[in-house]
Amino acid sequence: MNRIKIRRPDLNDQEELSRFFRIVITDTFAKEGLTEMALEIENEIVLKNKYLKSDLDSNGANRYFLIAFDHENIIGTIEYGPVSELITDCTEGALKDLVEIGTVFVHPNYQRNGVGNLLLNAMFCTLQKKEIVEFCLDSGYTNAQKIWKKKFGAPDYSLKDYWSEGFDHLIWRVKMNNHKEH
Numbered sequence: 669m670n671r672i673k674i675r676r677p678d679l680n681d682q683e684e685l686s687r688f689f690r691i692v693i694t695d696t697f698a699k700e701g702l703t704e705m706a707l708e709i710e711n712e713i714v715l716k717n718k719y720l721k722s723d724l725d726s727n728g729a730n731r732y733f734l735i736a737f738d739h740e741n742i743i744g745t746i747e748y749g750p751v752s753e754l755i756t757d758c759t760e761g762a763l764k765d766l767v768e769i770g771t772v773f774v775h776p777n778y779q780r781n782g783v784g785n786l787l788l789n790a791m792f793c794t795l796q797k798k799e800i801v802e803f804c805l806d807s808g809y810t811n812a813q814k815i816w817k818k819k820f821g822a823p824d825y826s827l828k829d830y831w832s833e834g835f836d837h838l839i840w841r842v843k844m845n846n847h848k849e850h
Contacts, residue, residue: 672783673737674790679724681735681742688742689716692773700809700835716771719747733771734790736783743778746787747771748795748803755806755839759825763841767795769805772812784815792844806839813838 677685693712697703723731736744751768769791774783795803805820807813808831816838817823823838830837 671738672743672786674734674786675737676728677720677723677733677735682720682724684742685720685735685745686713686717688745688775689713689773692775695776696773696809696811699811719749719771722749723747732794734787734794736774736787738778742775744774744783744787745771746773746791748791751804752806754837755804758827758830758837759839763804763839766802766804766841767800769803772805788819795844801844802842803844804839804841806837808835808837810835816840 690713693709693716697705697709702708719731720733723733731747731749733745733747735742746769748767748769751764751766752770755768756764769788772784772787774787795801805816807816813823813836820840820842824841825839827837827839829835
C-alpha cells in the first residue's frame with residue numbers, strides 16, 4: 669500500500685480517467701447482474717466524466733476529485749460536490765445543504781485491498797481542512813451498500829425497489845466525528 673499515491677487530477681489525467689470510469693462502471697454493473705442495462709452504464713460514465721470536467725474547469729471549486737495511483741496507473745477515485753438531484757428528491761430536500769461524497773471507484777484488480785479506505789481517509793482530511801463536518805452519500809449498488817453499512821451503519825433513507833425489484837437505493841447522512849472506522 670505504501671506505493672499508492674493520492675493526488676488531485678489534472679488535464680493530463682482526463683483521458684485515462686475516462687477509460688478508468690468505463691472499466692469500473694462496466695465491471696460494477698456486471699457484478700450486480702445488470703449487464704443488460706447498456707444505456708444506464710453509458711449514462712453513468714457520461715455523468716462521471718461531466719463531474720470530472722466540472723472539477724477541472726473550476727479547479728476543484730464545483731467538484732473536487734482525488735485519484736489514487738499505483739505507479740503510473742489510476743486505481744481509484746473519489747469526489748465530493750453538490751448533493752445530487754436524486755438525493756434531494758428522495759429526501760424531500762433534507763440533505764440539500766450538505767456535500768455529497770461520490771465516485772468512490774476502485775479498479776477491479778485492486779478491490780478489497782484498502783484503496784477505498786485510503787481514498788476515503790484522504791477525502792475526510794480534505795473536508796476537515798475545508799471545515800466541512802457533515803456529508804451524505806448514496807448507493808444503488810448492493811456490493812457498495814454492504815461496505816457503506818459497515819462503515820456508517822444503517823442508512824438514513826432506504827428506498828425499497830427504487831431501481832427495480834430487489835434493488836434498493838440507500839442514502840447516508842454522516843457526521844465526521846461519528847463515523848465508525850474499520
